[in-house]
Amino acid sequence: GAVVSQHPSWVICKSGTSVKIECRSLDFQATTMFWYRQFPKQSLMLMATSNEGSKATYEQGVEKDKFLINHASLTLSTLTVTSAHPEDSSFYICSARDKGYNQPQHFGDGTRLSIL
Amino acid sequence: QKEVEQDPGPLSVPEGAIVSLNCTYSNSAFQYFMWYRQYSRKGPELLMYTYSSGNKEDGRFTAQVDKSSKYISLFIRDSQPSDSATYLCAMSGGGYSSASKIIFGSGTRLSIRP
Numbered sequence: 001g002a003v004v005s006q007h008p009s010w011v012i013c014k015s016g017t018s019v020k021i022e023c024r025s026l027d028f029q030a031t032t033m034f035w036y037r038q039f040p041k042q043s044l045m046l047m048a049t050s051n052e053g054s055k056a057t058y059e060q061g062v063e064k065d066k067f068l069i070n071h072a073s074l075t076l077s078t079l080t081v082t083s084a085h086p087e088d089s090s091f092y093i094c095s096a097r098d099k100g101y102n103q104p105q106h107f108g109d110g111t112r113l114s115i116l
Numbered sequence: 117q118k119e120v121e122q123d124p125g126p127l128s129v130p131e132g133a134i135v136s137l138n139c140t141y142s143n144s145a146f147q148y149f150m151w152y153r154q155y156s157r158k159g160p161e162l163l164m165y166t167y168s169s170g171n172k173e174d175g176r177f178t179a180q181v182d183k184s185s186k187y188i189s190l191f192i193r194d195s196q197p198s199d200s201a202t203y204l205c206a207m208s209g210g211g212y213s214s215a216s217k218i219i220f221g222s223g224t225r226l227s228i229r230p
Contacts, residue, residue, distance in 0.1 A: 006159070034218075041124075043204060043222040044160070093159045104150060105218055107159035 003027055004096050006108030014116055015086060021079045021111045023094030029074040030096035034105060035067070038091045050077045084115045119143050122205055122221030130229050135192040139205035139221045142186065146207040146219075149181050151190045154202045154223065163203075164190065195228045202226070 003026040011019055023033055031052050036044040048069050050056040056069035066088075068080040077096075081088055091112050095105040122139045129135055137151075148167055152160035164179040166172045172179045178191040188207070192199055205221040 002162075004159075041225075043220045046217060049217070091157075095159075104148075104162055104165045106162060107152075109159045110157070112157065 002098065002106040004030075004094065004106050004108040006094050006111055008111060009109060010112045010114075012114045012116065013084065016083055019081045019084055019113060021081075021092055021094070021113075023077045023079070023096065023108055025075045025096040025098075025106075028096075028098040030077075031074060031099050032097045033071055033077040034095045034097075035069060035077075035079050036093045036095065038093060038110070040091075044093060047079075081113065084113070086115045089113055089115045117142060119219050120205065120207060120221045123224055124222050126225040126227060128227040128229060129195060131195060131197060133195050133228075135190075135195050135199070135226060135228075137190045137192075137203050137205070137224050137226070139188050139207075140186055141188070141207060141219075143207075143209075143219075144183075144186070145209045148208045149179070149188050150206040150208075150218070151177075151179055152204040152206060152220075153199075154204060156201075160204055197228045197230050200227045 005024045007022045033050045035047045038044050047062045048056045048058045050069050050071040052071050052074050058064045071077040091110050093110040095107045097103045120141045151164040153163050154160040166179050169181050169183045176193045180189040202223040202225050204223045206218045208218045
């Protein structure tokens with residue numbers, strides 16, 4: 001149980017394009033989803049917390065107009081990197097929490113984004 | 117000072133050895149403690165999830181929490197080459213609120229030599 005699917009797993013695109021990453025909870029309903037960024041050999045950096053049906057809460061220093069998050073249903077959240085530039089190249093990982101008290105986060109397999 | 121400190125390693129041990137991984141933390145509000153395993157180019161996989169102080173065992177894995185010392189450990193018995201990965205400790209204050217964020221350690225890279 002507790003499977004989180006993230007798509008695509010790898011994307012390469014030109015500078016200036018927008019890229020959408022999907023995160024789905026396959027066998028549970030996730031009222032809260034999280035988006036992280038991870039640089040090589042570093043830990044996960046929380047970018048934003050997404051609650052179903054409401055606006056995402058962004059961490060300090062994360063541009064909300066740059067990283068658009070939509071959490072339209074209990075099983076799907078999307079992250080759109082708008083007008084991507086090479087410095088946005090990174091490993092983006094989503095996670096989801098099941099409903100209920102103190103449920104742990106379960107992670108997707110990440111999306112490797114390379115901007116040329 | 118970081119909220120969660122974890123030795124990045126790398127740690128290399130022979131197959132069959134007992135592995136000890138540790139984290140220290142500074143925030144006494146943390147009540148929920150987790151260990152995740154992350155293989156290269158994959159997302160973290162939840163291994164252990166414990167509440168407050170004490171031990172929890174699951175197969176070859178044992179998690180220990182000592183809240184008085186603000187110290188948590190993960191022990192791996194009979195280590196296998198397939199255990200080679202980065203291990204991340206994580207902790208949170210808990211609760212329903214999305215404000216109960218998980219704080220991650222930097223991860224320890226573990227290599228099990230056949």
